Amino acid sequence: xxxxxxxxxxxxxxxxxxxxxxxxxxxxxxxxxxxxxxxxxxxxxxxxxxxxxxxxxxxxxxxxxxxxxxxxxxxxxxxxxxxxxxxxxxxxxxxxxxxxxxxxxxxxxxxxxxxxxxxxxxxxxxxxxxxxxxxxxxxxxxxxxxxxxxxxxxxxxxxxxxxxxxxxxxxxxxxxxxxxxxxxxxxxxxxxxxxxxxxxxxxxxxxxxxxxxxxxxxxxxxxxxxxxxxxxxxxxxxxxxxxxxxxxxxxxxxxxxxxxxxxxxxxxxxxxxxxxxxxxxxxxxxxxxxxxxxxxxxxxxxxxxxxxxxxxxxxxxxxxxxxxxxxxxxxxxxxxxx
Amino acid sequence: xxxxxxxxxxxxxxxxxxxxxxxxxxxxxxxxxxxxxxxxxxxxxxxxxxxxxxxxxxxxxxxxxxxxxxxxxxxxxxxxxxxxxxxxxxxxxxxxxxxxxxxxxxxxxxxxxxxxxxxxxxxxxxxxxxxxxxxxxxxxxxxxxxxxxxxxxxxxxxxxxxxxxxxxxxxxxxxxxxxxxxxxxxxxxxxxxxxxxxxxxxxxxxxxxxxxxxxxxxxxxxxxxxxxxxxxxxxxxxxxxxxxxxxxxxxxxxxxxxxxxxxxxxxxxxxxxxxxxxxxxxxxxxxxxxxxxxxxxxxxxxxxxxxxxxx
Numbered sequence: 001x002x003x004x005x006x007x008x009x010x011x012x013x014x015x016x017x018x019x020x021x022x023x024x025x026x027x028x029x030x031x032x033x034x035x036x037x038x039x040x041x042x043x044x045x046x047x048x049x050x051x052x053x054x055x056x057x058x059x060x061x062x063x064x065x066x067x068x069x070x071x072x073x074x075x076x077x078x079x080x081x082x083x084x085x086x087x088x089x090x091x092x093x094x095x096x097x098x099x100x101x102x103x104x105x106x107x108x109x110x111x112x113x114x115x116x117x118x119x120x121x122x123x124x125x126x127x128x129x130x131x132x133x134x135x136x137x138x139x140x141x142x143x144x145x146x147x148x149x150x151x152x153x154x155x156x157x158x159x160x161x162x163x164x165x166x167x168x169x170x171x172x173x174x175x176x177x178x179x180x181x182x183x184x185x186x187x188x189x190x191x192x193x194x195x196x197x198x199x200x201x202x203x204x205x206x207x208x209x210x211x212x213x214x215x216x217x218x219x220x221x222x223x224x225x226x227x228x229x230x231x232x233x234x235x236x237x238x239x240x241x242x243x244x245x246x247x248x249x250x251x252x253x254x255x256x257x258x259x260x261x262x263x264x265x266x267x268x269x270x271x272x273x274x275x276x277x278x279x280x281x282x283x284x285x286x287x288x289x290x291x292x293x294x295x296x297x298x299x300x301x302x303x304x305x306x307x308x309x310x311x312x313x314x315x316x317x318x319x320x321x322x323x324x325x326x327x328x329x330x331x332x333x334x335x336x337x338x
Numbered sequence: 339x340x341x342x343x344x345x346x347x348x349x350x351x352x353x354x355x356x357x358x359x360x361x362x363x364x365x366x367x368x369x370x371x372x373x374x375x376x377x378x379x380x381x382x383x384x385x386x387x388x389x390x391x392x393x394x395x396x397x398x399x400x401x402x403x404x405x406x407x408x409x410x411x412x413x414x415x416x417x418x419x420x421x422x423x424x425x426x427x428x429x430x431x432x433x434x435x436x437x438x439x440x441x442x443x444x445x446x447x448x449x450x451x452x453x454x455x456x457x458x459x460x461x462x463x464x465x466x467x468x469x470x471x472x473x474x475x476x477x478x479x480x481x482x483x484x485x486x487x488x489x490x491x492x493x494x495x496x497x498x499x500x501x502x503x504x505x506x507x508x509x510x511x512x513x514x515x516x517x518x519x520x521x522x523x524x525x526x527x528x529x530x531x532x533x534x535x536x537x538x539x540x541x542x543x544x545x546x547x548x549x550x551x552x553x554x555x556x557x558x559x560x561x562x563x564x565x566x567x568x569x570x571x572x573x574x575x576x577x578x579x580x581x582x583x584x585x586x587x588x589x590x591x592x593x594x595x596x597x598x599x600x601x602x603x604x605x606x607x608x609x610x611x612x613x614x615x616x617x618x619x620x621x622x623x624x625x626x627x628x629x630x631x632x633x634x635x636x637x638x639x640x641x642x643x644x645x646x647x648x649x
Contacts, residue, residue: 126531126547128545130583130585131581131586212482213376214415215482216481216482216492217482220481221483224455258541
């Protein structure tokens, strides 16, 4: 395997991570790794659902199909927060989670009896959320479906202790009330390459719950903390209960903003974000074990990326695989052809 | 020259009534009605009330703002989060306008001594940033929170606040802030959050960042005939021709008023912003945006230095 060169900062983060692991496990973090599967526990369920386009009926059918096969969270009577990915919006490039997918999920959640649905995002670069929500189509769909649309960057905040007592910069994380008060959080990322992380999926999508008014734009504290460590610390503190990766049309090349459209024609769904991300990575032709933050998330038991721990229903990964063009710096992520 | 009146008296009073009616019991304001009191919306609401002749109504808000001052003189985002932050720009303007001289003096010192990350980068890191993102990370500016990378918007906000509150534009920090803004310009014109490039791609400018950058350059007395300003206004004009947000429109109005080049489209931009006011007097039901729009339309002198400006 081609290893990424270790920088001084990466070495420091790695050292901190190693020291953090035992305490993190002791804190009773959720997830189950290889040992769990080996011990006969149920594997992590992931649905790989073919979906060739954004036709509303097909999307709804795909969501229903994947949902039913993946041990989803209880929705009836619950307050559900849907977190799409909207790092920016472009008329030419598929940067944000397609609003037709968001709307199909909302209709599904209504059918399941959600008491309240909130669509919420905290944009990373451009803090002009009014403009972004309008351009993305999220404002219109929120009005159409009667749900609340929230800018997490300016929501009321509350400090939350990081479950990892050896966390680095984020020992105490200020989080939006709308995130903390949600009974169920659904991460709805876009399947994209990422210029600083290799790929971005469900776990990386959680950067958007971190409020800009406290941590700045582009969430700079997280970058100084190290992206892999920040992703793991956020996901160790905020539980996402379900993930649906928008891989109908993803982004390859210089993502997450300047890349090109790439059709993968799938939704990747499941209750364990790491297992979903590992499966989505394989669809992208990426070895998840080579992605820093996925490997770290696996080591600290946020779930598992091992194929033997993940039961994939629906389409076979090998058949769905579309090798996304990777940023040259991340060429080493490419999974060997089977 | 007095303030340029672009709202009707009735509309201006309605906006102030909207603000007054939504004050929190602690004297401050959140971004949305009923939201937790925070420094930025409180400071802007105070400026709007004070500038609109509602000084008495502003008093409890000033008391709230004073509770946000830490021992170091810094101001965070709220009384309980006192680690200094970008929102201090608003507090500085409000302390100055409402005559809180001691707080203003201490906060000015803190802002002038604010440390971003510019001094912490190694030569290798500076080279790497220059190669990947095409900017000079050694230029000192302001970050959203102390110790982090400086970006265009917090730098612009602090330049505006310092100049408005009397720090000479020749002061070293302001000159450095202006240098940072110029260095981060997108090559084809305008500004984004502060990465003009990413690896082999130019990143696009955005309206809010461009408007703030231009307003700061104008506040600092940067010559309007320089290419950066001309290109910035060219981008601004294109962006204003399309869909825009309330806050971006308000900041654009400050930018247009900061340079003679913007004069020709001040009236239509002001009319467009005025047209966004809701029947209840507010803008988007947002306290910060209502205050910002009111200031942009009625009292631009509260943020930009007083000088001859185009009608």
